[in-house]
Amino acid sequence: MGESAPGGLLKDRRSVVREIAILLAVAVVLAAAAFAGQRLLVPRAAISPDIAKGLDERLGSLMRNQIRATQKVIDLPLVNKGFAVIAGRLHAALPESPGAEGAFQGIRFEVIVLQSPEINAFTLPGGTVCVDTGLIRELHSAEEMAGVLGHELSHAVNRDPLTLLARRVGIAALINAMSGGQGGTILASTAQTLVDMHYGREAEDRADAFSVSLLARAGIPPDSFGDALARIRDSDPKEPGLLKYLDPHSPIDQRISRAREMARRQTFSPRPLGVDWAALVKELPGR
Numbered sequence: 314m315g316e317s318a319p320g321g322l323l324k325d326r327r328s329v330v331r332e333i334a335i336l337l338a339v340a341v342v343l344a345a346a347a348f349a350g351q352r353l354l355v356p357r358a359a360i361s362p363d364i365a366k367g368l369d370e371r372l373g374s375l376m377r378n379q380i381r382a383t384q385k386v387i388d389l390p391l392v393n394k395g396f397a398v399i400a401g402r403l404h405a406a407l408p409e410s411p412g413a414e415g416a417f418q419g420i421r422f423e424v425i426v427l428q429s430p431e432i433n434a435f436t437l438p439g440g441t442v443c444v445d446t447g448l449i450r451e452l453h454s455a456e457e458m459a460g461v462l463g464h465e466l467s468h469a470v471n472r473d474p475l476t477l478l479a480r481r482v483g484i485a486a487l488i489n490a491m492s493g494g495q496g497g498t499i500l501a502s503t504a505q506t507l508v509d510m511h512y513g514r515e516a517e518d519r520a521d522a523f524s525v526s527l528l529a530r531a532g533i534p535p536d537s538f539g540d541a542l543a544r545i546r547d548s549d550p551k552e553p554g555l556l557k558y559l560d561p562h563s564p565i566d567q568r569i570s571r572a573r574e575m576a577r578r579q580t581f582s583p584r585p586l587g588v589d590w591a592a593l594v595k596e597l598p599g600r
């Protein structure tokens with residue numbers, strides 16, 4: 314009895330260490346491939362549900378820690394409270410029943426605000442959405458922010474980040490890495506690749522449509538998403554490179570007019586968010 318406990322503990326520790334090593338190896342491989350900008354010719358059905366199960370959440374959690382360790386995360390009561398209101402409203406409006414795309418409400422949806430002049434928002438595997446202060450400053454209302462978050466939520470519930478990372482690196486390399494590669498370093502560059510990530514026309518169109526209907530379900534004016542896109546289009550950053558949010562492969566004017574058209578077809582009963590957006594923006598530290 315006295316012998317089995319330490320043995321068990323040791324085994325547990327070993328398996329935890331191994332799991333971390335595997336995840337790091339996956340991350341390193343993903344980082345290397347994505348960093349090199351490779352687009353390997355891998356079929357779209359990139360990753361089987363079995364492999365994906367839990368992997369996005371674990372990878373996302375490592376990346377979240379990495380981001381928290383390396384970037385300035387805004388942690389101010391007024392900002393946190395505002396985003397909690399918006400995120401809570403959207404989360405509650407996610408379709409309940411497991412449809413073709415899974416049980417949406419099971420997702421772990423979290424918003425992290427990063428101090429950065431970049432006009433961008435991006436989603437980590439697992440459901441964490443990172444929003445740059447540069448984007449927050451461009452938007453005029455919490456409802457517009459909800460539109461952007463609704464779009465990112467579509468990427469989260471459809472597991473677009475993990476699918477794209479897997480597609481870029483290839484299934485075989487991913488499985489190799491999972492079954493015993495050496496753990497290493499640089500989660501940072503993996504996270505960095507997500508910053509610049511666009512998921513292709515199909516996933517982006519789906520995310521636009523998802524956002525518009527989610528806004529309506531949440532009692533938020535569904536044209537807020539088109540409004541948000543227009544603000545982003547009309548933003549005038551000091552350097553063009555700061556505007557990262559828009560995908561060069563999806564013409565923005567077309568996206569805006571489609572979003573507005575979809576919004577017109579929605580019915581909704583307005584429930585004000587009650588977030589003082591101007592006060593929230595004012596709270597943000599200097600650029």
Ligand SMILES: [Zn+2]
Pocket residue numbers: 464468511512517520
């Ligand atoms: Zn997107």
